[in-house]
Amino acid sequence: MTQKTMAVVGTGVIGNGWIARFIANGHNVLAFDPAAGAEEKTREFFDEVWPTLATYGIKDQASIENLTFTNTLEEAVKHADLIQENVPEREDVKQNVLAQVDELAPASAIIASSTSGYKPSVLQSACKQHPERVIVAHPFNPVYLIPLVELAGGEATDRSVIEKARGIYDGLHMKPLVMAGEIDGHIGDRLMEAIWRESLHIVNDGVATTEEVDKAIVYGPGLRWALMGPFMTLHLAGGNQGMAHMLEQFGPALKLPWTRLVAPELTEALSQKVIEGTRAQSGDCSVQEMEHRRDRFLIKLMQLLEDEGFWPSERLVRHDS
Template identity: 45%
Template sequence: MSAPVRTVAVVGTGVIGASWAAHFLGRGLDVVATDPAAGAEERLRADVAAHWPTISRLGLVPGASPERLTFTTDVAAAAAGADFVQENGPERPEVKHRLFAVLDAAARPDVVLASSSSGLLPSVIAQGCPAHPERVVVGHPFHPPHLIPLVEVVPGERTSEEAVERAMAFYTAAGKRPIRLRHELPGHVANRLQAALWREAYSLVDRGVASVADIDTAISQGPGLRWAVLGPFANQHLSGGAGGIAHVLEHLGPPTEAWWRDLGDPTLTPELVAKLVDGVAAELGGVTTDELAARRDAVLHTLLVAKARTDLP
């Protein structure tokens, strides 16, 4: 029987790690963070302070406080005192292997080692854990983790069912919406879905069909609004009226298959990259990244509050 999670080790405190730390603190957990970079603690505390007003508006659990954050440069010490480990290091197998070897030796055997990796397979990551590879999972969040509920829990070839269940239970208790993958594959689920859309979006720009700004508008002012409420299958079901998704597949299935055959297969040439970069710059018209993120997060906050008042999936 594993102990309840009271302390989370956040390993790596860049953009994702800092957001995770703020989220866990907002859920009333103790967080011990670690990062070898110079000035990492100061940046982390500043990031947590910047995220705290948004987290507070979403609702803090009793006892939640930034004061429950501690920092150490000793990865082993951070893992030794943790009930759950959320790793956020660079997306390079050799780095993961070195890091997980330390985590594997230091953490209690019942502690789940979860990686935020957006694309690496958990079986590859677990190669760095000679003692207990059965407790390694991918726990992939979506940026920013302190706002976006989704976490993809991906077991590897040697991951135990108990470790998967503990990860799912922990993320659920921490206010996330975890999904479990039945098979590991590069990019997991949500990133592969995004990649499919980006592939056609890049192709449309490359072929001169539409501008970067027009494609962003087509999504943000069109299907993206519905996707923020319901997923693609539920939305497709609604579009079929009384017949639901069965009617859609019967009547629009053949045309959709024809569209699939006509989808582009772009290559990120220097010319296409320049078109995309210049197109985004023209679309934003001087709006800074920080300004854009603040506007996005304000709308996300409103949306999340509204969704919490419904029983939509």
Template identity: 60%
Template sequence: MSQRLAVIGTGVIGNGWIARALAQGWEVVAFDPTPDAPARTRAFVDNAWPALERLGLAECASPARLTFAESLAGAVEGATLIQENVPERLELKREILAALDAAAVPEVLIGSSTSGFKPSDLQRDCTRAPGRVIVAHPFNPVYLLPLVELVGGAATEPEQLDAARTLYRELKMRPLVVRREIEGHLADRLMEALWREALHLVNDGVATTEEVDAAVVYGCGLRWSLMGTFLTFHLAGGEAGMRHMLEQFGPALKLPWTRLEAPELSDELIDKVVEGCEYQAAGRPVSELDRRRDDFLVELLGLVQKYWPEAEGLEGRI
């Protein structure tokens, strides 16, 4: 029996889920009340498909396996998994998730792509099977980046998270079960810290957006893509590893080198950031930049797998 993903909301993230599921041979039924949603989604999938072909398509993978439903209830009928991707407004998400919970059979998991809300808050208005409503937070582009953060709420049972882990693995994701719920989950909290510091550097005239990006692309980002934060610093300690690194550089953590609170988003700062990004884009449309990013990520994912294959076995420790 074919697996079927129901996608609710077809913005960038929802469309990313659609492209990934289609590439893995799943059927996809989408719902979005916006009149031009089907055309936008099909254009998105067409733009992503070359990268997915290079990464490797599953048997039966085809954009033709996408259909649009006329209602929420129609979208979830017969679904193996439901993925909600409506705008990041808590009351809206609660409303949509409660409707999905009422419409879908109790055994079907409902993942929310929320980047910040806690699952217990999302489950609040669900009365049929609230525990199956979990956070399933991916990263853009969803069709290439494999990480998905899974977070259960107060009503969620361990068996439901186990089932979610299995389903998302079938979509060729790398599920990371977050040990306890917290606003922003795990990866976004790390990215937000860097983002705040980057805004301060631009706001204070220390660097342009291009210079900040260069510091990441040609410096820490290259190492992070293979080893992450902790193992990178473990190597910084030489043969003695992390213990020596902490002894040597740990005291610097007390120095006021970083500013974790975000700066005020003044008109001047907004203009600096926007003008910097437009200069970097050099007139290229986002669709062209998407394809350039996708080509890079396909090759990079291959390199990570080549040099860090043992990471496949680390999921059992999470």
């Protein structure tokens, strides 16, 4: 991919993750965040993450010198090819910022929101100039390593913009998932929310601790999910007849009240159970130390999937050892 100018609006955890991925792939980044100390925090983040990026692989032209913080939103977006918005997850805030970006950015620029919940139709509704180029491009933390990005267009989105965005994110060594429609929470977060909701019920009811819930995922389905999603995992559970037998055998169990469906009330008591449980699990390891450990693991895991020929997951091919 030829070098592009990427604008990043909002430099929290997700915004900094985007900056890292853009920079590692050799692009120029113009960043804007009005919060006090934002640039210093981003520079500190890069000092921590650059060795990881170097291990994972960076383009020859990649350089921290390609990052510039601007004093105004206009300076950040006026020459951008892609604008990645990462402001706080509040509908009014996002709509207001995106409307300003729409006013200031060149007509050819793609405006992408990293929102984890809002539909693109809601976000583009306040844009008066070119709402057709406003999309959702929802990543997963850490953005600089996790390849999935969910792309969704709204009622006003031009499909050619989605295809153009797919090419850009693919060029960033990501795996764009273009959604056929739009739903609150998109796909990945809807699935994670279901597990999170049930996890809270289990802890709240005193059935298990946070550590035991995590063990139930890490040592069980989590291992399989690294290779196969829920559908292919259950396809194998049906034996030689696959999913057909699985549904016939276990389908009736879907009517059992295994799920609580509604999230539990986040009381002070439940909050303390979760906070104290995760604090005990962390021991004397800092969040920063755990992030480094996570990143090392993710790099090894993705390399294993690559070596074993397990990408992509949507179509399996024969792979003989």
